[in-house]
Amino acid sequence: xxxxxxxxxxxxxxxxxxxxxxxxxxxxxxxxxxxxxxxxxxxxxxxxxxxxxxxxxxxxxxxxxxxxxxxxxxxxxxxxxxxxxxxxxxxxxxxxxxxxxxxxxxxxxxxxxxxxxxxxxxxxxxxxxxxxxxxxxxxxxxxxxxxxxxxxxxxxxxxxxxxxxxxxxxxxxxxxxxxxxxxxxxxxxxxxxxxxxxxxxxxxxxxxxxxxxxxxxxxxxxxxxxxxxxxxxxxxxxxxxxxxxxxxxxxxxxxxxxxxxxxxxxxxxxxxxxxxxxxxxxxxxxxxxxxxxxxxxxxxxxxxxxxxxxxxxxxxxxxxxxxxxxxxxxxxxxxxxxxxxxxxxxxxxxxxxxxxxxxxxxxxxxxxxxxxxxxxxxxxxxxxxxxxxxxxxxxxxxxxxxxxxxxxxxxxxxxxxxxxxxxxxxxxxxxxx
Amino acid sequence: xxxxxxxxxxxxxxxxxxxxxxxxxxxxxxxxxxxxxxxxxxxxxxxxxxxxxxxxxxxxxxxxxxxxxxxxxxxxxxxxxxxxxxxxxxxxxxxxxxxxxxxxxxxxxxxxxxxxxxxxxxxxxxxxxxxxxxxxxxxxxxxxxxxxxxxxxxxxxxxxxxxxxxxxxxxxxxxxxxxxxxxxxxxxxxxxxxxxxxxxxxxxxxxxxxxxxxxxxxxxxxxxxxxxxxxxxxxxxxxxxxxxxxxxxxxxxxxxxxxxxxxxx
Numbered sequence: 001x002x003x004x005x006x007x008x009x010x011x012x013x014x015x016x017x018x019x020x021x022x023x024x025x026x027x028x029x030x031x032x033x034x035x036x037x038x039x040x041x042x043x044x045x046x047x048x049x050x051x052x053x054x055x056x057x058x059x060x061x062x063x064x065x066x067x068x069x070x071x072x073x074x075x076x077x078x079x080x081x082x083x084x085x086x087x088x089x090x091x092x093x094x095x096x097x098x099x100x101x102x103x104x105x106x107x108x109x110x111x112x113x114x115x116x117x118x119x120x121x122x123x124x125x126x127x128x129x130x131x132x133x134x135x136x137x138x139x140x141x142x143x144x145x146x147x148x149x150x151x152x153x154x155x156x157x158x159x160x161x162x163x164x165x166x167x168x169x170x171x172x173x174x175x176x177x178x179x180x181x182x183x184x185x186x187x188x189x190x191x192x193x194x195x196x197x198x199x200x201x202x203x204x205x206x207x208x209x210x211x212x213x214x215x216x217x218x219x220x221x222x223x224x225x226x227x228x229x230x231x232x233x234x235x236x237x238x239x240x241x242x243x244x245x246x247x248x249x250x251x252x253x254x255x256x257x258x259x260x261x262x263x264x265x266x267x268x269x270x271x272x273x274x275x276x277x278x279x280x281x282x283x284x285x286x287x288x289x290x291x292x293x294x295x296x297x298x299x300x301x302x303x304x305x306x307x308x309x310x311x312x313x314x315x316x317x318x319x320x321x322x323x324x325x326x327x328x329x330x331x332x333x334x335x336x337x338x339x340x341x342x343x344x345x346x347x348x349x350x351x352x353x354x355x356x357x358x359x360x361x362x363x364x365x366x367x368x369x370x371x372x373x374x375x376x377x378x379x380x381x382x383x384x385x386x387x388x389x390x391x392x393x394x395x396x397x398x399x400x401x402x403x404x405x406x407x408x409x410x411x412x413x414x415x416x417x418x419x420x421x422x423x424x425x426x427x428x429x430x431x432x433x
Numbered sequence: 434x435x436x437x438x439x440x441x442x443x444x445x446x447x448x449x450x451x452x453x454x455x456x457x458x459x460x461x462x463x464x465x466x467x468x469x470x471x472x473x474x475x476x477x478x479x480x481x482x483x484x485x486x487x488x489x490x491x492x493x494x495x496x497x498x499x500x501x502x503x504x505x506x507x508x509x510x511x512x513x514x515x516x517x518x519x520x521x522x523x524x525x526x527x528x529x530x531x532x533x534x535x536x537x538x539x540x541x542x543x544x545x546x547x548x549x550x551x552x553x554x555x556x557x558x559x560x561x562x563x564x565x566x567x568x569x570x571x572x573x574x575x576x577x578x579x580x581x582x583x584x585x586x587x588x589x590x591x592x593x594x595x596x597x598x599x600x601x602x603x604x605x606x607x608x609x610x611x612x613x614x615x616x617x618x619x620x621x622x623x624x625x626x627x628x629x630x631x632x633x634x635x636x637x638x639x640x641x642x643x644x645x646x647x648x649x650x651x652x653x654x655x656x657x658x659x660x661x662x663x664x665x666x667x668x669x670x671x672x673x674x675x676x677x678x679x680x681x682x683x684x685x686x687x688x689x690x691x692x693x694x695x696x697x698x
Contacts, residue, residue: 060605084604084605085607091601094602096602097603098596098599099695108606112606112607112612142697
């Protein structure tokens with residue numbers, strides 16, 4: 001698998017782990033680079049060797065052969081205990097020391113490294129604050145008083161103890177209920193945006209991988225890398241059946257999570273303010289040569305969609321704000337295209353009005369834009385792989401532009417076609433229903 | 434919350450300790466009451482012996498300064514030394530047998546230790562007497578063999594029940610094997626190990642009464658002389674003091690278990 005990672009912080013070179021008395025190795029000749037400051041997710045079915053791979057990195061399991069490069073140095077033979085003090089380690093079952101207070105648990109590695117007491121105390125409070133636990137309440141408590149979610153927060157704080165550049169996390173949220181898991185995932189992402197640690201994260205849950213990962217390695221048996229890339233590209237272009245099966249149905253839709261409304265070109269519809277006359281409205285609509293006109297209020301907020309025939313039927317003195325259909329489907333620029341598509345399907349509109357935080361009109365998002373975004377992402381990913389390998393036939397460069405006709409692009413996934421719901425060819429005309 | 438017993442004033446320090454470490458539902462009322470009951474029992478025994486009419490044999494056998502006091506001292510020495518040796522042998526052995534390299538040998542050792550306890554105690558003394566001759570050392574050796582098992586087994590069980598996740602996370606943070614043993618495994622195994630030690634201690638007090646047959650001294654001398662001379666009062670006194678010693682040491686060990694149990698468990 002070609003890799004475009006420059007200056008990796010961890011490099012696994014031909015790593016193999018063979019257990020005595022087993023026919024095939026648990027990890028077989030693994031080559032993997034981990035990018036600095038990114039979240040790299042190892043994901044794969046149970047028993048594919050992803051946890052073993054993680055534990056090879058900090059040598060909780062000693063490799064049978066191969067080399068581990070950590071920050072430019074070969075650490076395959078160094079003292080593993082000292083190596084581990086520079087690598088945070090979080091496991092699914094947390095493993096807090098039950099006879100140590102929460103503060104002492106968090107202080108474990110700083111103490112091993114011989115920090116001074118005041119520095120350790122300050123660091124403990126800082127870390128508990130960081131993971132959202134009030135130090136004055138929790139510092140002197142014992143782990144048995146914590147809920148599962150709180151225990152894992154302490155686990156993360158403890159792993160961050162001496163500010164290691166790298167953290168290894170083995171299904172850290174796997175044993176936590178779905179609601180708490182989602183909250184912890186979001187907090188983790190918020191933390192990571194602040195800390196920029198290099199994180200190697202193991203999960204069997206592809207959705208968690210897509211959510212958490214800057215880069216995902218999809219592993220099959222014996223830790224063989226099936227595909228290693230950004231989640232966007234993997235979703236847009238699964239390299240083989242194993243990957244697309246593992247991604248499951250709906251991977252195209254999941255890909256839409258990575259594109260935001262503000263990143264695509266918005267459609268422009270003619271618009272007038274609600275206090276304008278019918279004659280003025282007719283003129284604006286005629287100039288634009290469109291079927292629909294958007295009526296805004298005095299502060300630029302969208303009020304109503306008015307069709308050409310509404311205006312034709314109206315008499316000169318009529319109130320524009322009483323005609324046509326009320327604008328119901330709005331979306332903000334930071335929403336993802338997935339959110340937008342969902343809103344379109346729910347509201348049965350093929351066009352959404354994009355408004356800013358205060359509700360002012362910015363433009364319109366047509367379903368055509370969403371579908372072409374899908375195809376553009378797929379074409380981009382395809383081209384990326386075409387450039388990297390000769391196996392994939394090159395694509396028509398025209399497909400890479402947004403305006404091109406998307407229907408010709410072959411769909412590499414078997415995901416349901418989102419364009420099937422509302423008909424994109426009638427999007428402009430059918431905007432309000 | 435205050436302790437509901439009148440012992441509140443008599444034993445303020447113990448109650449303070451207990452209040453801090455033990456939730457209300459697990460307050461050891463028995464631990465506080467036990468010394469008073471022991472004192473009462475000792476008083477009854479003393480009153481019974483003091484008020485009885487005694488002949489010269491009884492007077493001589495029950496002399497506090499010539500017989501009972503030195504015998505109690507010998508008895509405690511036998512118990513103390515044998516328990517100490519058991520700790521010195523069984524705990525390191527238990528630690529060694531739970532390390533990855535030696536784990537496979539643990540079955541053999543447990544079987545051997547088990548047979549030590551399965552032997553009739555009296556027979557064990559006789560065998561060692563034939564091998565090593567008379568003396569305190571022979572008695573101590575018999576006691577050690579007899580009580581090795583509970584401490585060895587509890588050490589191994591105590592270490593084995595430490596959660597694998599706790600050890601994994603400790604190793605993952607860079608604690609050495611020795612640090613994991615000392616800071617994590619042993620402290621977490623303390624309650625179970627101490628329970629084994631307590632068992633050993635109580636067995637040793639009782640078994641030390643047999644030391645008299647190998648010339649080891651102790652309260653067995655008094656019991657034996659009472660039996661030989663058909664003086665029930667003497668037998669009762671020796672047996673009674675032995676029982677009181679056993680109960681007292683059991684109480685001391687129970688208090689130690691409470692105090693040494695790591696917080697947070």
